[in-house]
Amino acid sequence: MSIIYPLTHLSLALIEWVLIGWAIRLWQQSTSFAMMVLPIVLLSISYDNLILSIGSFIGAGELLKTLSMLRFLLHYLVVPLFIVIGVELAHRAGASWANGVMRVLSAIVALGLATIDIATHYIGLELVPIEFAGILRYHVANLSGPPIITIVVNIFVLLIGIGIWFRLKLPWLFLGTLISFFGNALPSDIVGTLAGSASEFVMAIGLLLTEEFSQKTKQKIIRESLLINR
Template sequence: MSIIYPVTHFSLILIEWVLIGWAIRMWQQSTSLAMIVLPIVLVSISYDNIILSIGSLIGEGELLKTLSMLRFLLHYLVVPLFIVIGVELAHRAGANWANTVVRILSWVIALGLTAIDIITRYTGLQLVPIEFAGILRYHVANLSGPPIITIVVNLFVVLIGIGIWFSLKWPWLFVGTLVSLIGNAMPSYAVGTLAGSCSELVMAISLLLTEERTQFFLVTQGETNFLSSD
Protein backbone atom coordinates (compact mmCIF):
# COMPACT_ATOMS: atom_id res chain seq x y z
CA MET A 1 0.00 0.00 0.00
CA SER A 2 2.84 2.40 0.88
CA ILE A 3 4.31 2.25 -2.63
CA ILE A 4 1.07 3.06 -4.49
CA TYR A 5 1.35 6.84 -4.10
CA PRO A 6 5.08 7.14 -4.97
CA VAL A 7 4.71 4.82 -7.99
CA THR A 8 1.62 6.69 -9.19
CA HIS A 9 3.41 10.03 -8.91
CA PHE A 10 6.28 8.58 -10.93
CA SER A 11 3.78 7.37 -13.55
CA LEU A 12 2.35 10.89 -13.74
CA ILE A 13 5.86 12.19 -14.52
CA LEU A 14 6.12 9.88 -17.54
CA ILE A 15 2.69 10.92 -18.78
CA GLU A 16 3.57 14.60 -18.38
CA TRP A 17 6.75 14.20 -20.41
CA VAL A 18 4.64 12.66 -23.18
CA LEU A 19 2.25 15.60 -22.95
CA ILE A 20 5.16 18.07 -23.22
CA GLY A 21 6.20 16.41 -26.48
CA TRP A 22 2.59 16.46 -27.69
CA ALA A 23 2.24 20.18 -26.91
CA ILE A 24 5.50 21.02 -28.69
CA ARG A 25 4.40 19.05 -31.76
CA MET A 26 1.11 20.93 -31.88
CA TRP A 27 2.91 24.25 -31.47
CA GLN A 28 5.06 23.38 -34.48
CA GLN A 29 1.88 22.76 -36.46
CA SER A 30 0.09 25.96 -35.42
CA THR A 31 2.48 28.33 -33.56
CA SER A 32 -0.27 28.62 -30.94
CA LEU A 33 0.77 30.69 -27.93
CA ALA A 34 -1.17 28.28 -25.74
CA MET A 35 1.16 25.48 -26.80
CA ILE A 36 4.19 27.56 -25.79
CA VAL A 37 2.85 28.27 -22.31
CA LEU A 38 1.46 24.78 -21.60
CA PRO A 39 4.85 22.98 -21.74
CA ILE A 40 6.16 25.47 -19.16
CA VAL A 41 3.28 24.55 -16.88
CA LEU A 42 3.83 20.83 -17.53
CA VAL A 43 7.54 21.08 -16.65
CA SER A 44 6.59 22.62 -13.31
CA ILE A 45 3.94 19.97 -12.64
CA SER A 46 6.45 17.28 -13.57
CA TYR A 47 8.98 18.69 -11.08
CA ASP A 48 6.24 18.67 -8.44
CA ASN A 49 5.64 14.97 -9.01
CA ILE A 50 9.37 14.19 -9.07
CA ILE A 51 9.85 15.67 -5.59
CA LEU A 52 6.75 13.92 -4.27
CA SER A 53 7.81 10.55 -5.69
CA ILE A 54 11.39 10.62 -4.31
CA GLY A 55 10.81 12.44 -1.02
CA SER A 56 11.04 9.26 1.01
CA LEU A 57 14.30 8.32 -0.76
CA ILE A 58 15.87 11.71 -0.01
CA GLY A 59 14.68 11.69 3.58
CA GLU A 60 13.79 14.47 5.95
CA GLY A 61 16.29 17.32 6.01
CA GLU A 62 17.50 20.54 4.39
CA LEU A 63 17.86 19.06 0.89
CA LEU A 64 14.25 17.93 0.64
CA LYS A 65 13.11 21.15 2.30
CA THR A 66 14.99 23.28 -0.24
CA LEU A 67 13.65 21.24 -3.16
CA SER A 68 10.18 21.62 -1.69
CA MET A 69 10.56 25.40 -1.41
CA LEU A 70 11.27 25.43 -5.16
CA ARG A 71 8.27 23.13 -5.70
CA PHE A 72 5.94 25.60 -4.00
CA LEU A 73 7.48 28.58 -5.81
CA LEU A 74 7.01 26.98 -9.24
CA HIS A 75 3.46 26.01 -8.36
CA TYR A 76 2.57 29.56 -7.34
CA LEU A 77 4.21 30.96 -10.48
CA VAL A 78 2.72 28.73 -13.17
CA VAL A 79 -0.72 27.46 -12.11
CA PRO A 80 -2.45 30.81 -12.94
CA LEU A 81 -1.09 30.43 -16.50
CA PHE A 82 -3.86 27.87 -17.09
CA ILE A 83 -6.11 30.94 -17.51
CA VAL A 84 -3.89 32.32 -20.29
CA ILE A 85 -3.84 28.95 -22.05
CA GLY A 86 -7.62 28.67 -21.88
CA VAL A 87 -8.21 32.17 -23.27
CA GLU A 88 -5.71 31.58 -26.10
CA LEU A 89 -7.52 28.36 -27.03
CA ALA A 90 -10.85 30.21 -26.99
CA HIS A 91 -9.34 32.87 -29.29
CA ARG A 92 -8.15 30.19 -31.71
CA ALA A 93 -11.56 28.52 -31.54
CA GLY A 94 -13.13 31.73 -32.83
CA ALA A 95 -14.91 32.82 -29.65
CA ASN A 96 -15.89 36.47 -30.19
CA TRP A 97 -15.34 37.32 -26.54
CA ALA A 98 -11.70 36.16 -26.65
CA ASN A 99 -10.53 39.40 -28.26
CA THR A 100 -7.25 41.26 -27.79
CA VAL A 101 -8.46 43.01 -24.63
CA VAL A 102 -9.49 39.73 -23.00
CA ARG A 103 -6.22 38.06 -24.03
CA ILE A 104 -4.23 40.85 -22.39
CA LEU A 105 -6.55 40.77 -19.37
CA SER A 106 -5.89 37.02 -18.97
CA TRP A 107 -2.19 37.78 -18.47
CA VAL A 108 -3.04 40.56 -15.99
CA ILE A 109 -5.29 38.21 -13.99
CA ALA A 110 -2.75 35.36 -14.10
CA LEU A 111 0.12 37.58 -12.98
CA GLY A 112 -2.10 39.16 -10.33
CA LEU A 113 -3.02 35.76 -8.87
CA THR A 114 0.65 34.78 -8.94
CA ALA A 115 1.57 37.96 -7.06
CA ILE A 116 -1.10 37.28 -4.45
CA ASP A 117 0.22 33.75 -3.85
CA ILE A 118 3.85 34.89 -3.68
CA ILE A 119 3.08 37.75 -1.28
CA THR A 120 0.59 35.99 0.98
CA ARG A 121 1.83 32.40 0.90
CA TYR A 122 5.42 32.13 -0.31
CA THR A 123 6.92 35.09 1.54
CA GLY A 124 7.84 33.78 4.98
CA LEU A 125 6.82 30.25 3.99
CA GLN A 126 7.24 27.77 6.83
CA LEU A 127 7.39 24.09 5.94
CA VAL A 128 7.03 21.05 8.14
CA PRO A 129 7.59 17.39 7.19
CA ILE A 130 4.56 15.16 6.79
CA GLU A 131 4.16 11.54 5.70
CA PHE A 132 1.08 10.06 4.07
CA ALA A 133 0.71 6.75 2.18
CA GLY A 134 4.45 6.36 1.60
CA ILE A 135 4.95 10.00 0.55
CA LEU A 136 7.36 12.10 2.62
CA ARG A 137 6.95 15.76 1.76
CA TYR A 138 7.22 19.19 3.26
CA HIS A 139 3.87 20.79 3.90
CA VAL A 140 2.91 24.38 4.67
CA ALA A 141 2.78 24.83 8.43
CA ASN A 142 -0.59 25.84 9.89
CA LEU A 143 -2.29 25.55 6.51
CA SER A 144 -6.07 25.72 6.74
CA GLY A 145 -8.68 25.52 4.04
CA PRO A 146 -8.51 24.58 0.35
CA PRO A 147 -6.02 26.08 -2.16
CA ILE A 148 -8.05 29.21 -2.97
CA ILE A 149 -5.98 30.50 -5.89
CA THR A 150 -5.92 27.08 -7.57
CA ILE A 151 -9.70 26.83 -7.23
CA VAL A 152 -10.13 30.36 -8.61
CA VAL A 153 -7.98 29.37 -11.62
CA ASN A 154 -10.14 26.27 -12.11
CA LEU A 155 -13.30 28.37 -12.01
CA PHE A 156 -11.92 30.74 -14.66
CA VAL A 157 -11.07 27.81 -16.94
CA VAL A 158 -14.50 26.24 -16.32
CA LEU A 159 -16.07 29.45 -17.67
CA ILE A 160 -13.67 29.42 -20.63
CA GLY A 161 -14.62 25.78 -21.23
CA ILE A 162 -18.28 26.76 -21.42
CA GLY A 163 -17.40 29.41 -24.01
CA ILE A 164 -15.44 26.91 -26.10
CA TRP A 165 -18.32 24.43 -25.75
CA PHE A 166 -20.58 26.94 -27.52
CA SER A 167 -17.95 27.90 -30.12
CA LEU A 168 -16.74 24.42 -31.12
CA LYS A 169 -19.52 22.19 -29.77
CA TRP A 170 -16.69 20.71 -27.70
CA PRO A 171 -17.55 20.10 -24.02
CA TRP A 172 -14.36 18.34 -22.94
CA LEU A 173 -12.42 21.35 -21.66
CA PHE A 174 -15.38 22.14 -19.42
CA VAL A 175 -15.66 18.52 -18.28
CA GLY A 176 -11.91 18.12 -17.68
CA THR A 177 -11.68 21.37 -15.72
CA LEU A 178 -14.75 20.50 -13.66
CA VAL A 179 -13.11 17.19 -12.71
CA SER A 180 -9.94 19.13 -11.85
CA LEU A 181 -11.93 21.57 -9.72
CA ILE A 182 -13.44 18.73 -7.70
CA GLY A 183 -10.03 17.08 -7.26
CA ASN A 184 -8.33 20.29 -6.11
CA ALA A 185 -11.11 20.92 -3.60
CA MET A 186 -10.33 17.63 -1.83
CA PRO A 187 -8.29 18.20 1.36
CA SER A 188 -4.77 16.82 0.98
CA TYR A 189 -4.60 15.92 4.67
CA ALA A 190 -7.42 13.40 4.07
CA VAL A 191 -6.68 12.08 0.55
CA GLY A 192 -2.98 12.84 0.12
CA THR A 193 -1.27 14.42 -2.87
CA LEU A 194 -2.63 12.35 -5.74
CA ALA A 195 -5.97 14.14 -6.05
CA GLY A 196 -4.30 17.49 -6.71
CA SER A 197 -1.61 16.07 -9.00
CA CYS A 198 -4.12 14.09 -11.06
CA SER A 199 -6.39 17.14 -11.25
CA GLU A 200 -3.66 19.23 -12.89
CA LEU A 201 -2.92 16.39 -15.31
CA VAL A 202 -6.59 16.06 -16.28
CA MET A 203 -6.79 19.78 -16.98
CA ALA A 204 -3.61 19.68 -19.09
CA ILE A 205 -4.96 16.76 -21.14
CA SER A 206 -8.29 18.54 -21.70
CA LEU A 207 -6.40 21.63 -22.91
CA LEU A 208 -4.31 19.55 -25.31
CA LEU A 209 -7.38 17.76 -26.66
CA THR A 210 -9.06 21.14 -27.13
CA GLU A 211 -6.05 22.42 -29.11
CA GLU A 212 -6.19 19.30 -31.28
CA ARG A 213 -9.91 19.82 -31.83
CA THR A 214 -9.29 23.48 -32.67
CA GLN A 215 -6.63 22.59 -35.23
CA PHE A 216 -9.01 20.09 -36.84
CA PHE A 217 -11.78 22.69 -36.85
CA LEU A 218 -9.56 25.32 -38.46
CA VAL A 219 -8.29 22.92 -41.13
CA THR A 220 -11.83 21.75 -41.90
CA GLN A 221 -13.07 25.33 -42.05
CA GLY A 222 -10.20 26.24 -44.36
CA GLU A 223 -10.98 23.35 -46.68
CA THR A 224 -14.66 24.35 -46.71
CA ASN A 225 -13.78 27.95 -47.60
CA PHE A 226 -11.45 26.73 -50.35
CA LEU A 227 -14.14 24.52 -51.88
CA SER A 228 -16.69 27.34 -51.62
CA SER A 229 -14.38 29.71 -53.45
CA ASP A 230 -14.05 27.16 -56.27
Protein backbone atom coordinates in the same frame (compact mmCIF):
# COMPACT_ATOMS: atom_id res chain seq x y z
CA MET B 1 -0.16 0.85 -0.72
CA SER B 2 3.19 2.33 0.41
CA ILE B 3 4.68 1.87 -3.07
CA ILE B 4 1.60 2.65 -5.17
CA TYR B 5 1.54 6.39 -4.47
CA PRO B 6 5.27 7.04 -5.14
CA LEU B 7 5.25 4.94 -8.33
CA THR B 8 2.11 6.64 -9.60
CA HIS B 9 3.58 10.09 -8.98
CA LEU B 10 6.76 9.05 -10.79
CA SER B 11 4.69 7.71 -13.71
CA LEU B 12 2.79 10.99 -13.93
CA ALA B 13 6.07 12.94 -13.90
CA LEU B 14 7.39 10.91 -16.84
CA ILE B 15 4.15 10.92 -18.85
CA GLU B 16 3.92 14.68 -18.47
CA TRP B 17 7.10 14.94 -20.55
CA VAL B 18 5.18 13.18 -23.31
CA LEU B 19 2.47 15.84 -22.93
CA ILE B 20 5.17 18.52 -23.26
CA GLY B 21 6.17 16.99 -26.59
CA TRP B 22 2.52 16.93 -27.64
CA ALA B 23 2.13 20.63 -26.76
CA ILE B 24 5.28 21.57 -28.69
CA ARG B 25 4.02 19.66 -31.75
CA LEU B 26 0.70 21.51 -31.60
CA TRP B 27 2.54 24.82 -31.27
CA GLN B 28 4.68 24.03 -34.31
CA GLN B 29 1.57 23.28 -36.33
CA SER B 30 -0.24 26.52 -35.53
CA THR B 31 2.06 28.78 -33.46
CA SER B 32 -0.62 28.74 -30.76
CA PHE B 33 0.53 30.88 -27.83
CA ALA B 34 -1.44 28.61 -25.50
CA MET B 35 0.80 25.72 -26.51
CA MET B 36 3.87 27.85 -25.79
CA VAL B 37 2.69 28.49 -22.23
CA LEU B 38 1.38 24.99 -21.46
CA PRO B 39 4.85 23.31 -21.49
CA ILE B 40 5.91 25.70 -18.71
CA VAL B 41 2.95 24.53 -16.63
CA LEU B 42 3.68 20.90 -17.45
CA LEU B 43 7.32 21.27 -16.41
CA SER B 44 6.18 22.55 -13.03
CA ILE B 45 3.62 19.75 -12.61
CA SER B 46 6.20 17.14 -13.61
CA TYR B 47 8.67 18.52 -11.07
CA ASP B 48 5.94 18.45 -8.41
CA ASN B 49 5.24 14.78 -9.08
CA LEU B 50 8.93 13.92 -9.19
CA ILE B 51 9.63 15.44 -5.76
CA LEU B 52 6.59 13.71 -4.29
CA SER B 53 7.73 10.38 -5.71
CA ILE B 54 11.28 10.53 -4.29
CA GLY B 55 10.58 12.27 -0.97
CA SER B 56 10.81 9.06 1.06
CA PHE B 57 14.04 8.15 -0.73
CA ILE B 58 15.65 11.53 0.07
CA GLY B 59 14.34 11.59 3.63
CA ALA B 60 13.35 14.49 5.84
CA GLY B 61 15.95 17.24 5.99
CA GLU B 62 17.19 20.43 4.40
CA LEU B 63 17.54 18.95 0.89
CA LEU B 64 13.93 17.80 0.63
CA LYS B 65 12.76 20.98 2.32
CA THR B 66 14.64 23.14 -0.23
CA LEU B 67 13.27 21.10 -3.13
CA SER B 68 9.81 21.46 -1.63
CA MET B 69 10.19 25.22 -1.31
CA LEU B 70 10.88 25.33 -5.04
CA ARG B 71 7.85 23.09 -5.59
CA PHE B 72 5.58 25.57 -3.83
CA LEU B 73 7.16 28.54 -5.61
CA LEU B 74 6.54 26.98 -9.02
CA HIS B 75 2.97 26.19 -8.03
CA TYR B 76 2.24 29.79 -7.08
CA LEU B 77 3.84 31.03 -10.31
CA VAL B 78 2.22 28.69 -12.84
CA VAL B 79 -1.36 28.19 -11.61
CA PRO B 80 -2.44 31.67 -12.85
CA LEU B 81 -1.03 30.79 -16.29
CA PHE B 82 -4.10 28.62 -16.82
CA ILE B 83 -5.98 31.92 -17.28
CA VAL B 84 -3.65 32.87 -20.15
CA ILE B 85 -4.03 29.42 -21.75
CA GLY B 86 -7.82 29.51 -21.38
CA VAL B 87 -8.15 32.96 -22.98
CA GLU B 88 -5.85 31.91 -25.83
CA LEU B 89 -7.95 28.81 -26.50
CA ALA B 90 -11.12 30.94 -26.42
CA HIS B 91 -9.48 33.30 -28.93
CA ARG B 92 -8.62 30.41 -31.22
CA ALA B 93 -12.19 29.13 -30.86
CA GLY B 94 -13.45 32.44 -32.25
CA ALA B 95 -14.87 33.98 -29.09
CA SER B 96 -15.37 37.70 -29.79
CA TRP B 97 -14.57 38.73 -26.21
CA ALA B 98 -11.12 37.06 -26.36
CA ASN B 99 -9.64 39.92 -28.39
CA GLY B 100 -6.19 41.43 -28.28
CA VAL B 101 -6.94 43.56 -25.23
CA MET B 102 -8.28 40.59 -23.26
CA ARG B 103 -5.29 38.46 -24.23
CA VAL B 104 -2.88 41.08 -22.89
CA LEU B 105 -5.08 41.62 -19.84
CA SER B 106 -5.06 37.87 -19.08
CA ALA B 107 -1.25 37.96 -18.88
CA ILE B 108 -1.37 40.99 -16.58
CA VAL B 109 -3.98 39.32 -14.35
CA ALA B 110 -1.93 36.10 -14.23
CA LEU B 111 1.16 38.05 -13.20
CA GLY B 112 -0.85 39.91 -10.56
CA LEU B 113 -2.33 36.74 -9.08
CA ALA B 114 1.09 35.08 -8.98
CA THR B 115 2.49 38.12 -7.19
CA ILE B 116 -0.33 38.07 -4.65
CA ASP B 117 0.12 34.35 -4.01
CA ILE B 118 3.87 34.73 -3.50
CA ALA B 119 3.47 37.78 -1.25
CA THR B 120 0.76 36.25 0.92
CA HIS B 121 1.69 32.56 0.95
CA TYR B 122 5.30 32.01 -0.13
CA ILE B 123 7.14 34.77 1.72
CA GLY B 124 7.63 33.51 5.25
CA LEU B 125 6.43 30.03 4.26
CA GLU B 126 6.93 27.43 6.99
CA LEU B 127 7.01 23.76 6.04
CA VAL B 128 6.73 20.65 8.18
CA PRO B 129 7.30 17.03 7.11
CA ILE B 130 4.27 14.78 6.72
CA GLU B 131 3.97 11.18 5.56
CA PHE B 132 1.01 9.50 3.90
CA ALA B 133 0.79 6.24 1.89
CA GLY B 134 4.54 6.03 1.35
CA ILE B 135 4.84 9.72 0.38
CA LEU B 136 7.14 11.87 2.50
CA ARG B 137 6.63 15.53 1.71
CA TYR B 138 6.85 18.93 3.27
CA HIS B 139 3.48 20.48 4.02
CA VAL B 140 2.51 24.06 4.83
CA ALA B 141 2.43 24.52 8.59
CA ASN B 142 -0.78 25.93 10.05
CA LEU B 143 -2.56 25.87 6.71
CA SER B 144 -5.83 27.78 6.96
CA GLY B 145 -8.58 28.21 4.41
CA PRO B 146 -9.00 26.92 0.84
CA PRO B 147 -6.66 27.94 -2.02
CA ILE B 148 -8.75 30.88 -3.21
CA ILE B 149 -6.68 31.75 -6.29
CA THR B 150 -6.62 28.13 -7.47
CA ILE B 151 -10.41 27.98 -7.11
CA VAL B 152 -10.89 31.27 -8.98
CA VAL B 153 -8.61 30.11 -11.81
CA ASN B 154 -10.47 26.79 -12.08
CA ILE B 155 -13.87 28.49 -12.23
CA PHE B 156 -12.66 30.95 -14.88
CA VAL B 157 -11.25 28.18 -17.10
CA LEU B 158 -14.38 26.12 -16.45
CA LEU B 159 -16.53 28.93 -17.89
CA ILE B 160 -14.25 29.17 -20.91
CA GLY B 161 -14.59 25.41 -21.32
CA ILE B 162 -18.38 25.74 -21.41
CA GLY B 163 -18.10 28.42 -24.12
CA ILE B 164 -15.78 26.28 -26.26
CA TRP B 165 -18.08 23.29 -25.78
CA PHE B 166 -21.04 25.21 -27.16
CA ARG B 167 -19.05 26.94 -29.91
CA LEU B 168 -16.97 24.05 -31.25
CA LYS B 169 -18.77 21.05 -29.71
CA LEU B 170 -15.58 20.19 -27.83
CA PRO B 171 -16.22 19.22 -24.17
CA TRP B 172 -12.61 18.36 -23.29
CA LEU B 173 -11.61 21.59 -21.58
CA PHE B 174 -14.81 21.69 -19.52
CA LEU B 175 -14.51 18.04 -18.44
CA GLY B 176 -10.78 18.29 -17.66
CA THR B 177 -11.23 21.44 -15.61
CA LEU B 178 -14.27 20.03 -13.79
CA ILE B 179 -12.26 16.95 -12.76
CA SER B 180 -9.39 19.20 -11.68
CA PHE B 181 -11.74 21.37 -9.64
CA PHE B 182 -13.10 18.46 -7.62
CA GLY B 183 -9.75 16.67 -7.43
CA ASN B 184 -8.02 19.71 -5.96
CA ALA B 185 -10.91 20.20 -3.54
CA LEU B 186 -10.20 16.86 -1.84
CA PRO B 187 -8.18 17.36 1.37
CA SER B 188 -4.67 15.94 0.88
CA ASP B 189 -4.34 15.11 4.57
CA ILE B 190 -7.18 12.59 4.12
CA VAL B 191 -6.78 11.26 0.55
CA GLY B 192 -3.11 12.08 -0.05
CA THR B 193 -1.53 13.99 -2.93
CA LEU B 194 -2.44 11.64 -5.76
CA ALA B 195 -5.96 12.97 -6.36
CA GLY B 196 -4.75 16.54 -6.87
CA SER B 197 -1.82 15.53 -9.07
CA ALA B 198 -3.93 13.21 -11.21
CA SER B 199 -6.60 15.89 -11.65
CA GLU B 200 -4.00 18.41 -12.88
CA PHE B 201 -2.78 15.77 -15.33
CA VAL B 202 -6.34 15.28 -16.61
CA MET B 203 -6.80 19.04 -16.97
CA ALA B 204 -3.62 19.25 -19.06
CA ILE B 205 -4.95 16.52 -21.34
CA GLY B 206 -8.21 18.48 -21.65
CA LEU B 207 -6.26 21.55 -22.77
CA LEU B 208 -4.27 19.54 -25.31
CA LEU B 209 -7.34 17.77 -26.72
CA THR B 210 -9.10 21.11 -27.06
CA GLU B 211 -6.21 22.53 -29.09
CA GLU B 212 -5.86 19.33 -31.13
CA PHE B 213 -9.51 19.20 -32.16
CA SER B 214 -9.70 22.97 -32.55
CA GLN B 215 -6.96 22.76 -35.16
CA LYS B 216 -8.74 19.91 -36.94
CA THR B 217 -12.03 21.83 -36.90
CA LYS B 218 -10.37 24.89 -38.45
CA GLN B 219 -8.69 22.75 -41.11
CA LYS B 220 -12.05 21.17 -41.94
CA ILE B 221 -13.70 24.58 -42.29
CA ILE B 222 -10.90 25.77 -44.59
CA ARG B 223 -11.20 22.67 -46.79
CA GLU B 224 -14.96 23.05 -47.05
CA SER B 225 -14.58 26.74 -47.92
CA LEU B 226 -12.11 25.91 -50.69
CA LEU B 227 -14.48 23.31 -52.12
CA ILE B 228 -17.37 25.77 -52.13
CA ASN B 229 -15.31 28.45 -53.88
CA ARG B 230 -14.22 26.15 -56.67
